[in-house]
Amino acid sequence: MKSATIQLETLTCPSCMQKIEGAVKGVAGVDQDSVKVMFNASKVKLSFDEGQVSIEDIEQAITRVGYEVQKTSVR
Secondary structure (H helix, E strand, O other): OEEEEEEEOOOOOHHHHHHHHHHHHOOOOEOHHHOEEEOOOOEEEEEEOOOOOOHHHHHHHHHHOOOOEEEEEEO
């Protein structure tokens, strides 16, 4: 398992958090219990299985629901 922190554009409403969380949790290979969207920091933290999904796929899921990914770090 890898862990990632994804920096997003500034989040403006609590419903943004739910949309992003739903999009990320819907990606196969993401550990659903690890997904945390931090409203004030505009970040998403999660763990994912590199063998099942790439970080680019996770970023695309966020982009598809209308949020811009600014930078990502994977550990």
